[in-house]
Amino acid sequence: MKRLLSTLAARITALTLAVVLVTAVVGSVAAVLLVQRANDNAAARSLAAMADVAQSLVSLAVSPEAGQQRARRALDGIQVQVAVVRTDTQRGTVITGDPLPRRLLTTDVLARLAAGEGVSLRVPDSEGKVFLEARPTEAGAIVLAQRGSDAVALGQVAVGQLRWAFVLVALASVLAGWFVSRRMTTPLRQMASAASELATGARDVAVPETGPAEVAAVGTALNGLARSLAHSEARQREFLLSVSHDLRTPLTAVSGYAESLADGVIPPDRVAEVGRIVGGEAARLERLVTDLLDLARLDAHELALSCLPVDLGQLLDAAAPVWRARCEAVGVAFGLERPLGSLIVTADADRLRQAVDGLVDNALRATPAGRPLVVGARQEGEYAVLEVRDGGPGLAPDDFPVAFERSVLHERYRGVREVGTGLGLAIVARIVARHGGTVEAGPAPEGGARFAIWLPVRDGPGGDGPGCDGSSGAGLGNSDGSTSM
Secondary structure, eight states, rough: TTTTOOSSHHHHHHHHHHHHHHHHHHHHHHHHHHHHHHHHHHHHHHHHHHHHHHHHHHHHHHSSHHHHHHHHHHTTTTOEEEEEEEEETTTEEEEEOHHHHHOOOHHHHHHHHHHTTEEEEEETTEEEEEEEEEEEHHHHHOOOOHHHHTHHHHHHHHHHHHHHHHHHHHHHHHHHHHHHHHHHHHHHHHHHHHHHHHHHHHOOOOEEEEESSHHHHHHHHHHHHHHHHHHHHHHHHHHHHHHHHHHHHHHHHHHHHHHHHHTTTOOOGGGHHHHHHHHHHHHHHHHHHHHHHHHHHHHHOOOOOOOOOEEHHHHHHHHHHHHHHHHTTOEEEEEEEESSOHHHHEOOOHHHHHHHHHHHHHHHHHTTTTTEEEEEEEEEEEEEEEEEEEEEEEGGGGGGGGTTTHHHHHHBTTBBBOOOOHHHHHHHHHHHHHTOOEEEEOOOOTTEEEEEEEEBBBTTTTTTTTTTGGGOOOOOOSOOOOOOO
């Protein structure tokens, strides 16, 4: 039984059948009872009307005896049995006529007739229910009796037809339920097949977004999932290709110089220079590997945060000398916009400093000598904003929405301007997300790009800080990206 009802179509059909059967049984029983009751009442009223007519015929006839004879002849053809009750002073009460009414005349009925009272009864009999009507006349009482089966014969035909009608309705409902279930489950079966194809690696699957609203919504979601998977896997492939390229370049240099040193083809006076080159390439590899590890740990939430109250003004004051020295070394004008008073957030100070350092590194690579680089913090409503602005070439308008998406800017600007490992902004976005904040990119008033970090402001010096370790987000900007230039 469980196997028969294992599919949704079978269950819908079975449910429809059960509902229809219960409805049909209850409805047919109620209808039959009502029809039978209506038939009984109609038969009783009809027989009472016949008795009244027979009484009138006797009263209007030339003689009571002639009227009774006319009434009996009229009633014989419609399966109504007639008896006559007369009172004879010599013989007492005399009953003549058909056997059915004679058998049903009890002492009580005879007494009521003798008193001039009409009688209307439904009497149980060995052959079933019998309708009895008696009326007093001048020639004696006339008694009419009719079996229930004869009185309601036409109604019983209607009851039988009603039962067949319920059977036909049940069959039609089952067919309708089966058809509806097929229409409803066909798109679900298509979606299940598409999901299986997605699980095996296919990405060019699509299902029709038709059917009931809920089923169409599932189809829309499944098609969106297929597109998202295809997009995500394409981006992953691009990212792996980019990382492979970035790894291969320093590895090639290190491998080439190592072979040259091993073969003794490097002159003694160039060994120190080659050592510096190999060390620089090794440091580049180390930075890339470190960034990859940080990014993986942040994605897996394996990087522990020590969240405490942090004053952003003090954080900027501590880091400003380092940033100013780096800018002066390449001729970039450094600017600091410190917040007015205390601006406290709940954060891991080291990781937050790492995020701001990542933004400064990204901006410093793109900013030419003589142009400004500004680091600042301010409060906007319930949020603290840390931002880095530069006077470099900036980004195109279509770069801002994808600035933190994996490998987009790195691939767009490789060979056009100096780029980093391709992971800096990714790490910034992950660190900020773990703090319950968001990041965004846009144009800077200095002419270049602006990157901002939004964090919830702590509720006073002794309050609990919302959002640290990703417990809640600020709901601003784009925090799910993964790529720097």
